[in-house]
Amino acid sequence: MKSDSFYxxxxxxxxxxxxxxAGYEQMAERMVELAKIQKGxxxxxxxxGSDGFGITVSYWQTLEDISAWKSNSEHKIAQEFGRxxxxxxxxxxxxxxxxxxxxxx
Amino acid sequence: MKSDSFYxxxxxxxxxxxxxxAGYEQMAERMVELAKIQKGxxxxxxxxGSDGFGITVSYWQTLEDISAWKSNSEHKIAQEFGRxxxxxxxxxxxxxxxxxxxxxx
Numbered sequence: 001m002k003s004d005s006f007y008x009x010x011x012x013x014x015x016x017x018x019x020x021x022a023g024y025e026q027m028a029e030r031m032v033e034l035a036k037i038q039k040g041x042x043x044x045x046x047x048x049g050s051d052g053f054g055i056t057v058s059y060w061q062t063l064e065d066i067s068a069w070k071s072n073s074e075h076k077i078a079q080e081f082g083r084x085x086x087x088x089x090x091x092x093x094x095x096x097x098x099x100x101x102x103x104x105x
Numbered sequence: 106m107k108s109d110s111f112y113x114x115x116x117x118x119x120x121x122x123x124x125x126x127a128g129y130e131q132m133a134e135r136m137v138e139l140a141k142i143q144k145g146x147x148x149x150x151x152x153x154g155s156d157g158f159g160i161t162v163s164y165w166q167t168l169e170d171i172s173a174w175k176s177n178s179e180h181k182i183a184q185e186f187g188r189x190x191x192x193x194x195x196x197x198x199x200x201x202x203x204x205x206x207x208x209x210x
Contacts (some may be wrong), residue, residue: 009200011114011162013150013207045118047160049152055160057116063203091207095114095200098168102118102196 007042008060009097014082014090016052024086027078034074040065052088059097066094112147112202113165119187119195121157129191132183139179145170157193164202171199 016024035041040061048054060066069075082090121129140146145166153159165171174180187195 008203009114009116009198011116011200013162045158045160047152047154047158049154053150053152055150055152055162057118057160057162089207091205093114093205094203095116096203098113098199098201100196100198102194 007097008063008066009095010058010060010066011093011095012056012058012090013092014054014056015088016048016054016086017088018052019085023081027081031075031078034072035069038065038069038072041069063094113168113171114200114202115163115165115171116198116200117161117163117195118197119159119161120193121153121159121191122193123157125190128186132186136180136183139177140174143170143174143177146174168199 032044032046035044035058042059042061044056044058046054046056058069060069070079137149137151140149140163147164147166149161149163151159151161163174165174
């Protein structure tokens with residue numbers, strides 16, 4: 001997941017409403033597949049609890065890669081659906097990863 | 106959640122095993138309470154799916170605040186329990202939040 005020097009994380013937090021679960025799942029899976037083939041994509045991890053609150057973190061090589069992904073036309077449609085239909089609230093934070101540590105990965 | 110200029114995020118991703126759920130829940134709740142009263146704490150969000158994979162992001166004013174929290178004696182005991190008993194794997198990333206946007210918060 002690491003690039004040579006540093007890399008970036010996009011923290012996307014969202015509260016799902018209860019509408020259109022099938023449509024949401026389908027779009028979410030498609031966005032994962034689409035993100036994976038974007039330039040600079042390094043990885044992604046995601047969780048959502050039974051209360052509908054979820055966090056997805058995607059990792060990218062550069063800020064430009066993140067901007068390009070944000071502007072991707074299919075992704076923009078998904079964002080619009082999310083805003084108008086699927087999310088009660090959401091927030092996005094773009095971060096520079098300064099250091100990391102962990103086990104078992 | 107925002108400080109005056111910039112702030113930091115700690116992304117903690119973990120895969121729970123299935124052992125000692127009651128003990129884990131109790132410790133997790135205690136750590137949230139303890140984090141909240143630490144210097145520089147700005148907020149926290151957390152989710153865990155039915156597959157046991159979870160992401161917790163905590164937000165802090167400075168890197169020093171994050172180091173102090175990491176070294177907190179009660180937190181260190183919780184970390185040791187997590188490592189030896191509760192987590193199949195985990196990773197921690199310390200990040201600088203570069204920008205944010207969102208709705209409904």
